[in-house]
Amino acid sequence: DTGVSQDPRHKITKRGQNVTFRCDPISEHNRLYWYRQTLGQGPEFLTYFQNEAQLEKSRLLSDRFSAERPKGSFSTLEIQRTEQGDSAMYLCASSPSGVGNTIYFGEGSWLTVV
Amino acid sequence: AQSVTQLDSHVSVSEGTPVLLRCNYSSSYSPSLFWYVQHPNKGLQLLLKYTSAATLVKGINGFEAEFKKSETSFHLTKPSAHMSDAAEYFCVVGGNSGYSTLTFGKGTMLLVSP
Numbered sequence: 001d002t003g004v005s006q007d008p009r010h011k012i013t014k015r016g017q018n019v020t021f022r023c024d025p026i027s028e029h030n031r032l033y034w035y036r037q038t039l040g041q042g043p044e045f046l047t048y049f050q051n052e053a054q055l056e057k058s059r060l061l062s063d064r065f066s067a068e069r070p071k072g073s074f075s076t077l078e079i080q081r082t083e084q085g086d087s088a089m090y091l092c093a094s095s096p097s098g099v100g101n102t103i104y105f106g107e108g109s110w111l112t113v114v
Numbered sequence: 115a116q117s118v119t120q121l122d123s124h125v126s127v128s129e130g131t132p133v134l135l136r137c138n139y140s141s142s143y144s145p146s147l148f149w150y151v152q153h154p155n156k157g158l159q160l161l162l163k164y165t166s167a168a169t170l171v172k173g174i175n176g177f178e179a180e181f182k183k184s185e186t187s188f189h190l191t192k193p194s195a196h197m198s199d200a201a202e203y204f205c206v207v208g209g210n211s212g213y214s215t216l217t218f219g220k221g222t223m224l225l226v227s228p
Contacts, residue, residue: 042204042218103216107157
């Protein structure tokens with residue numbers, strides 16, 4: 001069990017550039033989540049996939065954000081035209097189906113927009 | 115709708131003394147409740163979870179939490195703090211729908227002094 005892996009771990013980008021993060025969930029998990037965490041705050045839910053279907057999106061996920069999980073395995077989170085307010089840690093997590101199942105988190109991808 | 119309130123942003127203890135991290139939740143249905151720990155520059159690790167079985171839940175590293183429905187609380191305790199327990203702790207409420215999205219508290223930073 002390799003756990004949830006995220007890439008890159010750190011990204012510094014200039015305002016206005018596009019960035020993409022990748023998440024590889026635990027292999028047998030069909031649910032995949034993206035969260036965002038800013039300094040001093042708890043993680044906030046962004047979006048959630050069941051297999052390849054994106055089933056829920058937070059109002060935090062503006063039009064500049066897009067997430068995909070094309071084959072129901074890995075997922076990408078793209079941020080277009082980055083703004084300084086996008087600076088945060090982006091956490092990916094995965095879980096099996098079912099209520100109350102443990103959700104396992106990756107170590108996160110830190111984004112700094114300068 | 116669901117929410118969680120962590121009553122202390124920081125808790126300071128001495129090594130070897132008890133730890134109490136307080137959490138209150140709000141949920142319109144029977145919740146799943148979790149405590150996660152986050153060490154600096156690390157991902158979130160599950161300490162323990164409550165999913166409507168025993169109200170006293172034992173977790174890893176000697177931590178436990180008691181679900182009290184009448185008080186809507188899920189406080190985290192440990193009899194004797196260790197230096198390695200210094201980290202940020204998040205109380206989390208999970209949905210009771212099929213989607214299991216999590217709502218995090220703002221976190222409690224546990225400081226352990228020698």
